[in-house]
Amino acid sequence: MALIVQKYGGTSVGNPERIKNVARRVAQAREQGHQLVIVVSAMSGETNRLIALAKEVQPQPDPRELDVVVSTGEQVTIGLLCMALKEQGVPARSYTGAQVRILTDSSFTRARILKIDEERMRKDLDDGCVVVVAGFQGVDEAGNITTLGRGGSDTTGVALAAALRADECQIYTDVDGVYTTDPRVVPEARKLDYITFEEMLEMASLGSKVLQIRSVEFAGKYKVRLRVLSSFQDGGEGTLITFEDDIKMEQPIISGIAFNRDEAKLTVLGVPDRPGIAYQILGPVAEANIDVDMIIQNVGVDGTTDFSFTVNRNDMERAVAILENVKKHVGAREIRGDRSMAKVSVVGVGMRSHVGIASKMFRTLAEEGINIQMISTSEIKISVAIDEKYLELAVRVLHKAFELDQVGS
Numbered sequence: 001m002a003l004i005v006q007k008y009g010g011t012s013v014g015n016p017e018r019i020k021n022v023a024r025r026v027a028q029a030r031e032q033g034h035q036l037v038i039v040v041s042a043m044s045g046e047t048n049r050l051i052a053l054a055k056e057v058q059p060q061p062d063p064r065e066l067d068v069v070v071s072t073g074e075q076v077t078i079g080l081l082c083m084a085l086k087e088q089g090v091p092a093r094s095y096t097g098a099q100v101r102i103l104t105d106s107s108f109t110r111a112r113i114l115k116i117d118e119e120r121m122r123k124d125l126d127d128g129c130v131v132v133v134a135g136f137q138g139v140d141e142a143g144n145i146t147t148l149g150r151g152g153s154d155t156t157g158v159a160l161a162a163a164l165r166a167d168e169c170q171i172y173t174d175v176d177g178v179y180t181t182d183p184r185v186v187p188e189a190r191k192l193d194y195i196t197f198e199e200m201l202e203m204a205s206l207g208s209k210v211l212q213i214r215s216v217e218f219a220g221k222y223k224v225r226l227r228v229l230s231s232f233q234d235g236g237e238g239t240l241i242t243f244e245d246d247i248k249m250e251q252p253i254i255s256g257i258a259f260n261r262d263e264a265k266l267t268v269l270g271v272p273d274r275p276g277i278a279y280q281i282l283g284p285v286a287e288a289n290i291d292v293d294m295i296i297q298n299v300g301v302d303g304t305t306d307f308s309f310t311v312n313r314n315d316m317e318r319a320v321a322i323l324e325n326v327k328k329h330v331g332a333r334e335i336r337g338d339r340s341m342a343k344v345s346v347v348g349v350g351m352r353s354h355v356g357i358a359s360k361m362f363r364t365l366a367e368e369g370i371n372i373q374m375i376s377t378s379e380i381k382i383s384v385a386i387d388e389k390y391l392e393l394a395v396r397v398l399h400k401a402f403e404l405d406q407v408g409s
């Protein structure tokens with residue numbers, strides 16, 4: 001008998017039929033003798049609908065109240081799934097994040113999990129009951145409802161698996177595993193049987209939304225066995241996220257391509273080229289809690305230079321306002337903002353032992369006439385910022401150039 005945490009995403013619980021389908025799968029796993037904790041997302045589209053509703057009433061919704069509103073999506077699905085399970089004769093009990101007591105900090109809309117009370121779940125499991133928990137939500141020390149950021153049900157799943165020391169955490173979604181890139185953009189993308197934890201962490205942080213980055217961080221920290229599978233197919237093994245020591249096979253040089261459309265570039269033109277300037281520009285941006293991603297400072301000419309960096313597109317307006325202020329202090333010439341940026345990254349642990357990956361990436365993009373505006377690298381990834389209108393082309397040609405469509409690549 002194993003203790004398994006299964007998480008079902010929005011599409012997998014998108015209508016009553018699909019909820020019944022999930023109940024059937026849960027019932028089957030239970031018949032095999034497993035103890036089960038099920039985490040569900042809101043029905044697909046529901047979280048977006050609730051956010052839009054909130055914005056109609058208050059254009060910049062109060063974060064505490066926004067969490068009260070959006071957390072209701074998951075409350076609906078836990079109740080419905082328990083009903084479907086009971087219809088199939090399976091004893092089940094639903095809990096919101098607060099009822100379990102998934103304790104988080106108080107950063108509304110992007111809270112972090114601090115502690116999980118497992119007693120109640122353990123008792124239900126010992127009684128032979130399936131435990132159904134609302135994803136994406138928790139409660140802070142003061143009793144306020146919090147949410148964990150978009151895609152946060154993945155993190156609920158992995159965090160529960162860590163707290164319960166589950167044998168496996170299975171993330172059921174609308175694709176049958178982690179692919180070499182988003183199969184909706186490149187139909188030739190291949191499903192990976194394994195991906196290393198480090199690679200998955202990079203893929204998630206660079207825009208592959210198949211797993212929320214925090215869920216991968218949790219899995220790494222608590223060594224949770226994590227698998228991504230389809231809720232629509234029977235029998236597949238999905239993709240296992242492995243820790244490097246588990247791997248016996250040879251590593252491909254590049255495992256996948258990640259991309260992110262939500263980037264914006266800010267440029268400060270004609271700043272005096274002197275020590276401390278980067279700090280004077282980026283200090284106030286950091287103080288406003290805006291994450292800066294790629295940074296470039298050009299070579300100075302005539303004592304001045306240009307300084308560019310990227311931020312999330314949602315933060316662009318705020319960043320421009322801050323820079324207009326900075327401009328006066330440091331004596332810059334002009335501030336420019338460009339909302340139409342995208343980032344494409346190639347990821348692979350094999351890069352450590354191979355040279356020439358960057359030049360192959362740059363040559364491939366050059367052959368298509370795609371201009372690279374910024375570059376950043378780490379030991380296992382190379383990212384470039386490009387104009388958003390070339391994003392899909394860039395992903396497709398890179399996928400082909402690195403032969404990710406070939407089995408055994």
Ligand code: ADP
Nearest residue numbers: 009010011173174178179181182184208209210
């Ligand atoms: P869920 O609602 O189940 O949480 P998501 O929409 O959050 O599902 O994540 C699944 C989606 O992630 C897929 O439908 C796919 O379009 C997208 N995706 C992006 N990159 C990848 C990748 N490398 N492998 C698989 N899916 C990916």
Ligand code: ASP
Nearest residue numbers: 041047136150151152153
């Ligand atoms: N329902 C939330 C969202 O749409 C959480 C999730 O699906 O993981 O972001």
Ligand code: MG
Nearest residue numbers: 009151209210
């Ligand atoms: Mg998701």
